[in-house]
Amino acid sequence: MSGRAPSRLQRLRDRWLARRLPAATSVQLTQRSIFIVPTTVGMAFLVALLLMLLAAINYRNSLAYAMTFLLASVFAVTLLHTWRNMAGLRLQAGRTRPVFCGERAHPWVRLESGGRTHQAVALGWPGQTFELADVPARGACEVELTLSTTRRGWLRPPRLRVESRFPLGLFVAWSWVDLDLAVLVYPWPVADELPLQDGSRGDEEGRHLRGAGADDYQGLSPWQPGVSRRRLHWKAYSRGQGLLVKEFAAVAGRDLMLDYEALGGDAESRLSRLCHWVQTLTEQHTAFGLRLPGRNIAPAQGRDHADACLRALALHGVAERPTAARP
Amino acid sequence: MTVALQGIPRNTLVWLLVAQVLVIVPHLTHLPLWIVALWLGCVAWRLRIFRMQANYPPSWVKAVIILAAGSGVYLSRGGLVGLDAGVVLLIAAFILKLLEMRTRRDALVVIFLGFFTVVTSYLFEDGLVAGTYSLLPVLALLAAMIGLQQSRLFSRPWPALRLAGSLLLQALPLMVVLFLFFPRLAPLWSVPTSAPRQTVGLSEQMAPGDIVELSRSAELAFRASFTGQVPPRDRLYWRAATFERFDGRRWSQSVASRLPVAPQWSPAGEPVHYSVVMEPSRRPWLYTLDVPNVTGADAQLMPDFHVQRPTPVDAPLMYRATSWPEALRQPTATPDTLARALELPERGNPRSRAWALELRRDSVDSEALVAALLTHFNREPYGYTLRPPPVGDQIVDDFLFETRQGFCIHFAGAMTFVLRAAGIPARIVIGYQGGEFNPAGNYLTVRQLDAHAWVEYWVAGRGWVSVDPTFQVAPERIELGLVEALPQERELFDETSEALLRYRHIGWLNDLRLGWESLNYGWQRWVLGYQDEEQAGLFQRLFGSTDWRIPGLVLVGALAVGLAILALLLLKPWRREKDVQLALYQSFEQALARQGVRRQPGEGPQAFAARAARRLPEHADGILAFARCYEAARYADAPVSARELAASVKRLRRELPWRKGRSTLAE
Known part of the structure; x- marks a missing residue:
């Protein structure tokens, strides 16, 4: 998230938080995990109260004293209300759909009430706009967060900040929760020549799948990342039907094998191109296999197969499990 | 969202x-x-x-x-x-x-x-x-x-309003604590006040017509609470100031009576203790019974026994006083004082002067002369009215011998003139007389229409003696009050006093009015008047000392206790039965995480327990037992107590081997 290296202070804070609020898929906010301080608005409110107090003293006006004290008491009571608005709130990580590198990931977090209503609870990571949600009493709601992705593999976002300023905005109560959120980030698909290998290795001739537009036109399907722009149906787009791509008949013949070794270029670019073809071939309902150094996936077709291939591509050469390290 | x-x-x-x-x-x-x-x-x-x-x-x-x-x-x-x-x-x-x-x-x-x-x-x-x-x-x-x-x-706007209301209600007890115990400081710097409102009231110099004008207003002048018995009406002469100067037409305050030189006096008889909350009068005078000892309000006793403070009363003012009505006032007076009390214009009112000398001749001493004068007022056909007929240049002569109709100031003025002409030092006292007793609040309400003028004269050895010529003419003015004394002149009173008069005889309405007035008086005394002296008094009564540290501690303590009670009421920790289950489940999750089995995002408790049991077959029984227990307690509303659940997770935790390295999860 943050490009800067964490400062010493931040590291200390993270270590302390890790001890105090360990990672869990479900976290309930309790007095151990909620912090609360006055906001800038709260400070301004106190300054205003001080001015009122001065007026009360100088005019020896009992009602001005009373109003100052009433508002000061409201300030104190708001502390409890803001705290209560957070206490008992339960956060649960939802499943996050994998995304292609560069896309925004949208992890879901489920907020469950601990019995009372929680109003205007804000969730997010520092440096971005927070999402606001109201949790009904004894109910729950789901919040979709946004994360930008910069590289493939497991994206383990930093601690999530949950905060609330309700009811008056004079105090902010917050917590840093580690919900064990993890997003699988696939490589960004890049269109290129097919790194084709026959099912039987050694067949020199190989087979190049011809470029788009050569086969029988089949119909339209929604655009997905990685599909060549050349196949976009611009007419449909101009009609306002959204991004559609022209579908063509699958190439008949023997099973295809996408081979990492058959490609040139650096590792990331190879993976990106492989990713593109996994997408394309899956759309064309073509069976294919994937060969990565140290990993072979037998030819098959279908969404599950594609997911397995993409997962293998995403995790090639990086940690198999999400690690707690900051991204 | x-x-x-x-x-x-x-x-x-x-x-x-x-x-x-x-x-x-x-x-x-x-x-x-x-x-x-x-x-x-x-x-x-x-x-x-x-x-x-x-x-x-x-x-x-x-x-x-x-x-x-x-x-x-x-x-x-x-x-x-x-x-x-x-x-x-x-x-x-x-x-x-x-x-x-x-x-x-x-x-x-x-x-x-x-x-x-x-x-x-x-x-x-x-x-x-x-x-x-x-x-x-x-x-x-x-x-x-x-x-x-x-x-x-x-x-929708209503929930916000409801929440605001509950915030205010919850803040009220804390506010009361702060209001009572927060130290009241002296003003840090002087501040501009609002332009003086037009107020009616006594002033430094008055022609007879002015006090008549005043008598038409039912506006509040002050309220007084007595410790113990309220003195009888005919003893309630509230002094504001004295008029010693007479220019032939109007009476006014002398300069000497405004110099802060305390007169000589000695207390005698039973003292009266009372406190007064007076309305802004734009004059520096405080209203007191004779002879007062006023505490607070920077008040000072002036040479003519009136009390004043350095600045005019621009805001409601509260003070306490003790008076000795029978005190001996200036038994020996300085020649200056006596000279001022004998001063008359060089000419004018010859008939009155002649009559004064005649009285002087016929009386053995000053007291006999005063008695003769009062008898004269009583016997002769003098009338008490708010509509005195007009008088000419010789106002005393015309009043005493021609019109014979007048108001308190006419009688007091004429009597002072005659006494002076007869060589007896005398002056007019202005102030208020009587007031309305409010049984609902046990206090006295004095209005502008209670404004009054009377006379005091000086006798060697006895000092100043008060005497009220109006009493001789219209005793009901003193005994019942102005409104009752002049029922035939009610159209002269303003609307408020008119209403006062009309509804005074409707019992419940009058009770309602008195109750409301009493409430306002309480507000003024206990809320508006709650300043440094009142606060010090409260601390004295509560803690027996005015040391700031004790109330300070009480303030902090009361605030802490108040907030704690409020926190309990708001957070209702006793309603956390369900949350206990969750906490126990988390403890269960942590115990398994220590063994390397972590719950996946979105994995239900049942599925997780099954997976964990497969991973840790030797503890499968414990894991599954807890999961069953938890499911039953949380989702089936089965009668599984939190204690059973706790015992189950404790058993499991004891069973599991302690693995070092992930000690951060220790409780």
């Missing part, structure tokens, strides 16, 4: 507009009319902005409006400084800020300005009604503040 935190929610706008009405209404009595026009214009514009029918004003329009408002204040208030102008400026800012309120921060500025404006309204009006009323604008302002925090741009 929204992300935008910039726009101003409808809720806030609605409550802000309501709050503006409520904030400005109490100020209307001292606001120029154009402010109202400005306000209506701004509200209309703002509503059009909200409906996207109009734009925010461009900066040149704003500049013009601000300049116009500023010059408006200057023209209508004669300047930009001072309390009145300051308040008008504050309200103008409060109104104009509405037009350029774009962000939530702007809305907060308007809300804070609103709180200030509410506080300034107390400087003009601080009665029970005004004080209670001011909770309404505060309520609306808090609701507007809540609206700013709500997550939806369009939510």
